[in-house]
Amino acid sequence: MAYQAKDRITSIQTAVILANTMLGAGILTLPRTVAEKTGTPDGWISVIIGGFLAIAAGLIMVMLSKPFRGKTFYEYIGQITGKWLGSLISLIVVGYFCLIASFEIRVLAEVADFFLLEGTPSWAIIMVFMWVSLYLVTGGINAIARLFEIILPITIFVFVIVTFFGITLFDVDNLRPVLGQGVMPVLNGVKTTAITFTGFEAILIIIAFMHRPEKASKAVIVGTSIPLMIYIITVVMVIGSLSVDGVVTRTWPTLDLVRSVEIEGLIFERFESFLLVIWIMQIYSTFTMTYYAASLGLSQMSKRNLNGFLYGLLPVVFLMANIPKNLAGVFRMGDFIGNLSLYLFGAMPLLLLAISKLRGHKGEGISRK
Amino acid sequence: MLISAAILFLQTGCWSKDEIEDLSIYIGMALDIGEQSKVEKELEKQGAGYARKKTMTFTIQIINELKGGKGEKTPAAEQKAYINVSETGDSIFEMIREFSTRMERPVIGHHLKVIVVNEKLARRKRMDQLLDFFLRDNDIRPSAVVFISKSKASHTLETQSSTVVPAFRLLGITDNQYRSLKIMSPVTLAKLEGKMHAGMSYVLQNVVSAKGEVAFSGAAVIKGSSQKLIGFLNEKELVGLMLLSGQGKGGQIKAYHEERGEVISYEIKKLESKINAIVKNGKVTFEVEIETTGRVMEEWTPSELEINEAFTKQTEAAVKEEIEKLVLSTLAKLQDKYKTDVAGFGQRLRIQHPKVWEPMKKDWDEEFSQIPVTIHIKSKITEYGATSRR
Numbered sequence: 089m090a091y092q093a094k095d096r097i098t099s100i101q102t103a104v105i106l107a108n109t110m111l112g113a114g115i116l117t118l119p120r121t122v123a124e125k126t127g128t129p130d131g132w133i134s135v136i137i138g139g140f141l142a143i144a145a146g147l148i149m150v151m152l153s154k155p156f157r158g159k160t161f162y163e164y165i166g167q168i169t170g171k172w173l174g175s176l177i178s179l180i181v182v183g184y185f186c187l188i189a190s191f192e193i194r195v196l197a198e199v200a201d202f203f204l205l206e207g208t209p210s211w212a213i214i215m216v217f218m219w220v221s222l223y224l225v226t227g228g229i230n231a232i233a234r235l236f237e238i239i240l241p242i243t244i245f246v247f248v249i250v251t252f253f254g255i256t257l258f259d260v261d262n263l264r265p266v267l268g269q270g271v272m273p274v275l276n277g278v279k280t281t282a283i284t285f286t287g288f289e290a291i292l293i294i295i296a297f298m299h300r301p302e303k304a305s306k307a308v309i310v311g312t313s314i315p316l317m318i319y320i321i322t323v324v325m326v327i328g329s330l331s332v333d334g335v336v337t338r339t340w341p342t343l344d345l346v347r348s349v350e351i352e353g354l355i356f357e358r359f360e361s362f363l364l365v366i367w368i369m370q371i372y373s374t375f376t377m378t379y380y381a382a383s384l385g386l387s388q389m390s391k392r393n394l395n396g397f398l399y400g401l402l403p404v405v406f407l408m409a410n411i412p413k414n415l416a417g418v419f420r421m422g423d424f425i426g427n428l429s430l431y432l433f434g435a436m437p438l439l440l441l442a443i444s445k446l447r448g449h450k451g452e453g454i455s456r457k
Numbered sequence: 458m459l460i461s462a463a464i465l466f467l468q469t470g471c472w473s474k475d476e477i478e479d480l481s482i483y484i485g486m487a488l489d490i491g492e493q494s495k496v497e498k499e500l501e502k503q504g505a506g507y508a509r510k511k512t513m514t515f516t517i518q519i520i521n522e523l524k525g526g527k528g529e530k531t532p533a534a535e536q537k538a539y540i541n542v543s544e545t546g547d548s549i550f551e552m553i554r555e556f557s558t559r560m561e562r563p564v565i566g567h568h569l570k571v572i573v574v575n576e577k578l579a580r581r582k583r584m585d586q587l588l589d590f591f592l593r594d595n596d597i598r599p600s601a602v603v604f605i606s607k608s609k610a611s612h613t614l615e616t617q618s619s620t621v622v623p624a625f626r627l628l629g630i631t632d633n634q635y636r637s638l639k640i641m642s643p644v645t646l647a648k649l650e651g652k653m654h655a656g657m658s659y660v661l662q663n664v665v666s667a668k669g670e671v672a673f674s675g676a677a678v679i680k681g682s683s684q685k686l687i688g689f690l691n692e693k694e695l696v697g698l699m700l701l702s703g704q705g706k707g708g709q710i711k712a713y714h715e716e717r718g719e720v721i722s723y724e725i726k727k728l729e730s731k732i733n734a735i736v737k738n739g740k741v742t743f744e745v746e747i748e749t750t751g752r753v754m755e756e757w758t759p760s761e762l763e764i765n766e767a768f769t770k771q772t773e774a775a776v777k778e779e780i781e782k783l784v785l786s787t788l789a790k791l792q793d794k795y796k797t798d799v800a801g802f803g804q805r806l807r808i809q810h811p812k813v814w815e816p817m818k819k820d821w822d823e824e825f826s827q828i829p830v831t832i833h834i835k836s837k838i839t840e841y842g843a844t845s846r847r
Binding site for chain 2: 202203206257261262264265268269329330331332333334335336337338344345347348349350358
């Protein structure tokens with residue numbers, strides 16, 4: 089029996105899943121990657137533009153999915169492109185989700201090894217993490233959605249408090265002048281910032297589970313705005329505190345901002361462990377969602393039970409996570425994923441949408457419901 | 458059931474734990490030019506040497522855990538609250554790991570608060586090289602504060618008292634910034650990183666020490682291009698710099714009454730300084746507006762002088778003149794002698810005229826020394842404290 093999209097999630101849950109999938113490894117490195125590209129303190133403008141691009145891409149995907157109500161991308165792609173090409177694209181998308189999943193846990197292992205659990209072998213960190221995720225995914229999309237609903241408010245709450253403490257280091261002069269070198273530096277940074285929003289493509293899959301898919305556009309907008317806000321705050325606070333020149337040399341600038349602050353008189357003097365906790369929760373949610381999306385793809389393509397693929401993919405993802413030889417390799421892997429995402433989910437949906445319109449898929453799905 | 462119970466025994470809790478009792482926490486670090494301590498020389502005689510250049514001696518201050526344990530009345534009165542140990546070598550990391558061969562508890566840097574660099578070392582070695590390890594290490598936090606010492610740096614981490622921890626004392630003094638203009642805002646590694654990478658010049662607080670006592674005395678000027686120490690600002694010049702850059706949080710200015718020459722002590726309650734970069738026909742000039750408001754807290758003028766508007770005007774003028782003197786002497790030193798900008802003029806030009814700044818930023822220190830600066834000062838007296846009339 090093939091896995092069918094039986095479970096239903098609300099539009100709020102959809103937005104939450106999207107936000108959680110987008111927030112991931114990037115938040116610790118974003119200020120550096122942006123500052124490297126822009127070279128000016130205007131990175132936050134790039135973040136805003138990148139966010140809007142992500143919203144636009146997400147809306148295109150919603151439009152693409154519209155005629156095929158209750159179906160995931162894997163199920164309807166064949167109807168747009170034909171069976172063979174559709175399977176190929178689905179396979180690439182599955183591979184892409186696997187890549188993200190393995191990238192996320194690899195970054196987790198790197199950071200945990202450097203800042204948290206020095207000496208604990210990374211396979212021990214990764215495996216425990218993957219098993220817990222497996223446990224959640226076997227519960228289906230509803231279990232995922234409900235857990236994500238718990239994670240997101242905690243993330244926002246802790247994040248706001250932790251960055252708020254950074255205000256002692258904040259200096260507006262580090263963010264000025266605005267657009268001092270014109271618009272070009274900002275545009276240079278847009279690609280980088282757009283990439284940090286990868287994860288919005290999850291809408292291609294979860295839209296099939298939506299109780300009321302007509303609200304998908306709203307869910308995309310809300311779901312993207314949350315990470316957008318968090319990213320803006322991150323870039324503004326980190327560059328504002330450490331200055332552009334101080335940020336580009338740091339490997340994990342966001343963590344360094346929090347490590348640079350000590351608050352005396354409170355119960356806790358240091359807050360990086362809090363930031364790391366929410367960060368790990370976000371990695372967990374991104375990993376879970378992409379891992380689920382990949383397994384679901386295989387299951388729907390082969391029309392076999394999902395559980396088998398869940399167990400089968402786990403070692404594959406683990407091995408993929410071990411491909412990069414060093415930290416530089418990990419970051420290159422991240423860049424590769426970002427570029428892949430630009431083509432797969434920036435350009436391709438537009439193309440598919442055009443084909444779909446030509447073939448007159450309008451409303452067909454709705455009538456079938 | 459049995460299996461799950463058996464598995465429980467495999468749950469080890471922490472994989473790579475280090476009990477805190479088994480670690481030495483170092484809180485302060487002093488870097489001096491290479492000069493081996495007696496113990497070290499003795500050890501080396503016994504053959505405990507390794508390949509290294511003896512360019513640096515560094516001293517770490519470790520919290521003495523034996524002291525201040527559970528209130529037992531041991532003769533701990535003689536014991537100090539800290540232990541200082543030194544190593545000589547040319548790599549800080551190597552020296553730190555060297556302690557593992559000398560002490561039963563390995564040292565960890567999670568709680569490093571202050572780093573003191575000796576003047577002579579800072580003149581010879583680049584700051585970014587000296588501090589590289591601290592910024593790279595995963596234990597040491599970028600919140601550690603950096604000082605320069607004209608005396609031997611390790612002496613600033615010593616005291617005669619058994620209760621004072623010298624590293625905390627240094628940190629504590631920086632908290633008094635609101636009371637004196639001679640104290641700079643603490644320069645942490647986090648703040649330094651950006652300046653070092655941008656090749657900007659900066660100042661670091663200078664600490665001097667004698668017989669286990671310390672005093673903050675002026676500041677050391679580090680030139681951006683060479684990252685080396687090139688000179689000092691004395692205490693007065695540092696006050697001038699604090700006024701100029703508006704960094705000061707409050708403090709006291711001593712002026713003399715114009716006619717009588719008696720002391721008038723003025724406490725700054727609010728200090729505002731604004732640097733304006735003006736570009737005209739491609740030429741850059743700076744205008745600085747300094748505004749202070751405060752109160753007179755001590756004055757020795759004879760009692761026949763009444764405290765009235767005229768007196769206030771006179772006093773304000775005296776204070777203003779004093780501030781002007783301070784600021785101008787600092788500016789002269791920065792522009793003429795050191796040819797470095799540590800007051801943030803470059804920052805203002807970068808913000809206000811980014812296009813003009815871009816070509817100038819490479820040789821900014823040189824350019825800055827040629828740029829005319831005009832200064833406008835306003836000093837207001839709001840009150841005369843609890844004594845209002847004579």
